[in-house]
Amino acid sequence: MPTILGQNQYGKAENRVVKITRDGDTHHIKDLNVSVALSGDMDDVHYSGSNANVLPTDTTKNTVYAFAKEYGIESAEQFGIHLARHFVTSQEPIQRARIRIEEYAWDRIATSDNNSKFIGSDEVNHSFVRKGQELRTTQITFDGENWEVLSGLKNLTVMNSTNSEFWGYVKDRYTTLKEAYDRILCTDVASVWRYNWTNDEDRMPNWDKSYAQAKKHMLEAFAETYSLSLQQTLYQMGSRVINSRSEIDEIRFSLPNNHHFLVDLEPFGLKNDNEVYFAADRPYGLIEATILRDGVEPKIPVDMTNL
Missing domain, CATH: 3.10.270.10 (Urate Oxidase;)
Known part of the structure; x- marks a missing residue:
């Protein structure tokens, strides 16, 4: 019985990236789990094994880390938009990108005033505790023209x-x-x-x-x-x-x-x-x-x- 290829996608899932922004002695943390899924002109790789249109999933992983440095991480949504736009506009076979992100939140550790010259003071602010509440999520989808943002x-x-x-x-x-x-x-x-x-x-x-x-x-x-x-x-x-x-x-x-x-x-x-x-x-x-x-x-x- 003949078969045809249906909906398909590929990418690198669960890329953990932690970005530290150093504002003098005050540090800020963005801790993300980023999953990339790409789709488009991918028939040949399924039918014949030709990788001519395939951007390696390892490259998508490297892009996540490079963009954390190049663009920073203002928000999970903004970071996902940068990634989705890049994959669709830089690779002709890729017609749609979906970026899913989970964000892990951190709070600063508060300390008593009698130790203010160390952790938690105006001079040093670099100690954190993982927040025990919710996990923030977002999904960015881009097809070259239209965006969909689900958070x-x-x-x-x-x-x-x-x-x-x-x-x-x-x-x-x-x-x-x-x-x-x-x-x-x-x-x-x-x-x-x-x-x-x-x-x-x-x-x-x-x-x-x-x-x-x-x-x-x-x-x-x-x-x-x-x-x-x-x-x-x-x-x-x-x-x-x-x-x-x-x-x-x-x-x-x-x-x-x-x-x-x-x-x-x-x-x-x-x-x-x-x-x-x-x-x-x-x-x-x-x-x-x-x-x-x-x-x-x-x-x-x-x-x-x-x-």
Whole structure:
């Protein structure tokens, strides 16, 4: 039976690059995990093994490190744009580049004033601790004319210890879950949002500010929503981001419901007044949805929440 080649791409995945910017004695860190995927006129290498149109994946790796020096890393999005533009415009067979980046955040180590002449002082500022919160993500796609920028985060664990209920749901012969009128709501937020910036000549968003604000609005919505369902909370988080950030047209969430069940303490003669819980890691409910600006067509694939 004859066969034909379908969609294909190649590149170098998970290039870890750490860029130290030395501003006198004050240092700044950008710590990225960069994956490059290229596609275009690649039929011959699949059909005959000819590498005439193939830029080695080792070269794409070297480009990541060279660009960290040549352009610096202002933001994950800006760095990805530099890389995508380079691969598409410098190599004729390459017609599309996709750059995926994970960013690992670092905080400065604070020290007491009596040791101020050393770590953490105005004179020396070069000690850091890895941030224990979310992982920042971005995906840059460029086809020679149009850009698509998807940014987001994952592994951001949040909890409301009250102001959450779950009742009035459908019940059948297999339903054993008791209705809850005061429960813990906990989830690991994974989210991707799409910017409406599509052309290199247009004014770009301030990527770092936009990311910080998107995260701020989703956290505020999580904290301020009296939740009757995780779906309701998800919608409020997405709506807050869309309504507050004009540069974002679409946002998608994947929220596992990290169940916390009240422990039965009656066998020990104790009353559990919503104080002691068992945190179950699996199975878990998984709530996923996309929130869009009115009139905008969805473009984020449903499987793209974890870049």
